[in-house]
Amino acid sequence: MTEVMEPTLTPDSSAGDATWWRQAAVYQIYPRAFADADGDGIGDLPGITAHVPYLRELGVDAVWLSPFYPSALADGGYDVDDYRDVDPRLGTLDDFDALVAALHDAGIKLIVDLVPNHTSDRHVWFQEALRSPKGSPARDRYIFRDGKGPDGAEPPADWQSVFGGPAWEPVGDGQWYMHHFATEQPDLNWKNPEVRADFLHTLRFWSDRGVDGFRVDVAHGLAKDLGEELPSQAELDATPRDGNHPLWDRDDVHDIYAEWRTVFDSYDPPRTAVAEAWVAADRRARYASAHGLGQAFNFDLLEADFDAGQFREIITFNLELAETSGSSTTWVFSNHDVVRHATRYGLPPRGTGAAGGDHTAEKQGKRWLLSGGTEPVLQRELGLRRARAATLLELALPGSSYLYQGEELGLHEVADIPDESRQDPTFFRSPGIEIGRDGCRVPLPWTREGASFGFGAGPADLPQPDWFGDLAVEVQEQDPASTLALYRRALALRRELQTDETMEWHDTGRDDVLAFRRPNGWLSVTNFGDDVVDLPAGEVLLTSAPLDGGHLPGATTAWLRV
Numbered sequence: 377m378t379e380v381m382e383p384t385l386t387p388d389s390s391a392g393d394a395t396w397w398r399q400a401a402v403y404q405i406y407p408r409a410f411a412d413a414d415g416d417g418i419g420d421l422p423g424i425t426a427h428v429p430y431l432r433e434l435g436v437d438a439v440w441l442s443p444f445y446p447s448a449l450a451d452g453g454y455d456v457d458d459y460r461d462v463d464p465r466l467g468t469l470d471d472f473d474a475l476v477a478a479l480h481d482a483g484i485k486l487i488v489d490l491v492p493n494h495t496s497d498r499h500v501w502f503q504e505a506l507r508s509p510k511g512s513p514a515r516d517r518y519i520f521r522d523g524k525g526p527d528g529a530e531p532p533a534d535w536q537s538v539f540g541g542p543a544w545e546p547v548g549d550g551q552w553y554m555h556h557f558a559t560e561q562p563d564l565n566w567k568n569p570e571v572r573a574d575f576l577h578t579l580r581f582w583s584d585r586g587v588d589g590f591r592v593d594v595a596h597g598l599a600k601d602l603g604e605e606l607p608s609q610a611e612l613d614a615t616p617r618d619g620n621h622p623l624w625d626r627d628d629v630h631d632i633y634a635e636w637r638t639v640f641d642s643y644d645p646p647r648t649a650v651a652e653a654w655v656a657a658d659r660r661a662r663y664a665s666a667h668g669l670g671q672a673f674n675f676d677l678l679e680a681d682f683d684a685g686q687f688r689e690i691i692t693f694n695l696e697l698a699e700t701s702g703s704s705t706t707w708v709f710s711n712h713d714v715v716r717h718a719t720r721y722g723l724p725p726r727g728t729g730a731a732g733g734d735h736t737a738e739k740q741g742k743r744w745l746l747s748g749g750t751e752p753v754l755q756r757e758l759g760l761r762r763a764r765a766a767t768l769l770e771l772a773l774p775g776s777s778y779l780y781q782g783e784e785l786g787l788h789e790v791a792d793i794p795d796e797s798r799q800d801p802t803f804f805r806s807p808g809i810e811i812g813r814d815g816c817r818v819p820l821p822w823t824r825e826g827a828s829f830g831f832g833a834g835p836a837d838l839p840q841p842d843w844f845g846d847l848a849v850e851v852q853e854q855d856p857a858s859t860l861a862l863y864r865r866a867l868a869l870r871r872e873l874q875t876d877e878t879m880e881w882h883d884t885g886r887d888d889v890l891a892f893r894r895p896n897g898w899l900s901v902t903n904f905g906d907d908v909v910d911l912p913a914g915e916v917l918l919t920s921a922p923l924d925g926g927h928l929p930g931a932t933t934a935w936l937r938v
C-alpha cells in the first residue's frame with residue numbers, strides 16, 4: 377500500500393459553503409471511458425483534466441469520479457488493489473492533484489468513489505491472508521470459514537453472489553472466503569479494528585489532497601454478523617431486512633459511518649458523502665443522517681417507467697423522506713450500472729410481458745436493470761425524447777441531480793457488443809445469460825471521425841458503434857437543438873433559478889401531465905402522454921422538444937417563469 381504522501385499542492389476546497397452538495401448537479405465520470413490522453417485505449421486522469429473546460433461549459437457543480445485506483449479491472453475498477461494510489465494506466469498521484477486543481481479552478485467539486493465492502497484479491501492484505509494460516513490475524517481482515525465435509529471440500533454455505541455463481545471460494549487448505557460480488561472481490565471483515573482504522577486513513581488521505589466528498593460503494597453491506605454456523609441462502613432470503621439481517625443493511629453499519637463523520641467534520645468545509653445503499657425506502661434516511669454519511673442515493677426514478685403517476689408518487693415521497701433525515705434527496709436516471717435511460721424509455725414498460733420489456737433483474741437486494749437485448753422492440757427516438765423530458769423535469773426538482781457521462785449526448789445503450797469484447801463480470805458469471813453493464817460504459821465520442829471518435833489516438837478498449845460519430849460532442853456543439861445544447865442551457869438556467877429546497881405541485885387537471893412550481897416562479901410542466909396540451913400562462917424559458925403552436929406535445933417538458 378502507498379505510504380501517506382504530502383500533497384504536492386494546497387488545494388483550495390475550502391472555497392464555498394458547507395451545503396454546496398444539497399442541490400448540486402453532479403456529473404459521474406467513469407474514467408476508463410471518458411477520454412484517453414495517452415492513446416492506450418483506456419481513459420485516464422490527464423484525459424479528464426484536458427476536458428475540464430467541457431465540464432465547466434456543461435455547467436455541472438461537481439464531478440463524481442468512479443474508481444481510478446490500481447486494479448486488475450475484474451469489476452471495472454471496483455476491485456481495488458490499493459486505496460491510496462492511482463492506477464498507472466490512468467496516471468499518477470501528481471496527475472490526480474493536477475485534476476483536483478483544474479476542477480477547483482473551474483469551480484467544480486470532486487467526489488471520489490470509495491469501495492469499502494471488499495478489496496481486490498491482489499490487495500496486499502488478501503495476498504497476506506492467502507499466505508497465512510487459518511485463524512491468523514491476516515485472515516481475520518476478511519471473512520474466512522472452514523469448508524464442509526471431511527477435507528473442507530464443500531463450501532461453508534450455499535450462498536449465491538450478487539453477480540451470479542457461488543459467494544464462497546476455496547483457498548486450497550480447507551478454508552473458503554466470502555465474496556458478495558466477483559471472486560476477485562473478497563469481502564472485508566468490518567469487525568476487525570485494523571480494517572476500520574485503515575479506511576479512516578484513506579478518507580484523510582484523499583481529503584488532504586483536496587477531495588470534497590466520497591461516494592460510498594455498497595454502503596449497506598459492510599457490517600455483517602456471522603457466527604460459525606452459517607444460515608442457508610433460503611434462510612437468508614427469508615430473513616427480514618429490518619436492521620438485523622446477517623448480511624445486509626444492519627443497524628450497526630451506522631457505527632462505522634459515525635466514525636467516518638468525525639473525519640469528514642474535521643475539514644472545513646466538512647467532506648461530504650453519498651451512500652449507494654439499495655435498501656427499502658423507509659430505511660434510507662439512516663444513511664443520509666447528518667451523523668453518518670449525510671446523503672443517500674434514491675434510485676426510485678431510475679426504476680420507474682415514464683409515467684406521470686409513478687413520478688409524482690416518487691417525488692412526493694422522497695422529498696418528505698429527505699426532510700426526515702435533514703438531508704436533501706438525490707435524483708438519478710442513469711449510471712454505470714444500468715441501461716441508459718434513453719434506451720429504457722424506448723422499451724415497453726416493465727411487467728408488460730412484451731419481448732424485451734422485462735429489463736429488471738432483482739437479485740439479493742441488488743437490482744440491476746439489464747436489457748437482455750434491446751432490438752427490435754427499442755423505439756430509439758421515443759426513448760430519447762422521453763429521456764430529455766425526464767431530465768428537464770429532474771433538473772427543476774429540489775435536491776441534487778446525478779448525471780452520468782454520455783447522457784448529455786443522448787447516448788443509447790450499446791446492446792450489440794461482441795461477446796469476446798465484453799468485460800463485465802456479470803456477463804461471465806451468469807454465464808452469458810445477462811449481457812451485463814458494458815453497454816453503458818462504451819467510451820464517449822468527442823469527434824465525428826477518428827480511430828475512437830476523439831476518445832483517444834487509437835481504438836477504444838471497448839468497441840464503439842458507428843452511430844457514435846453522429847452523436848459526438850463536436851457535432852452536437854454545432855446544433856442548438858442537440859441534447860448537449862439542452863443540458864447546457866438547462867444547467868445554466870438551473871444555477872440561476874435554483875432557490876430553497878421546496879416545491880409545490882401545480883394542478884394541471886390531467887393525470888398524464890405533471891407540473892410543479894419552485895418559490896421564485898419557476899414552473900416545470902411535463903406531458904407524459906400523447907395528446908398536445910395547453911401550457912399554463914407564463915414566459916417559456918426552455919423546452920425539451922419544440923412546442924406545437926405554443927402547446928405542449930407528448931413526452932415533452934417545458935420550463936416557464938410564471
Ligand code: NOJ
Pocket residue numbers: 451454491557593594652712713
Ligand atoms: C456497485 C457499483 O456501482 C458496481 O459497479 C460494482 O460492480 C458493485 N458495487 C461492486 O463493487
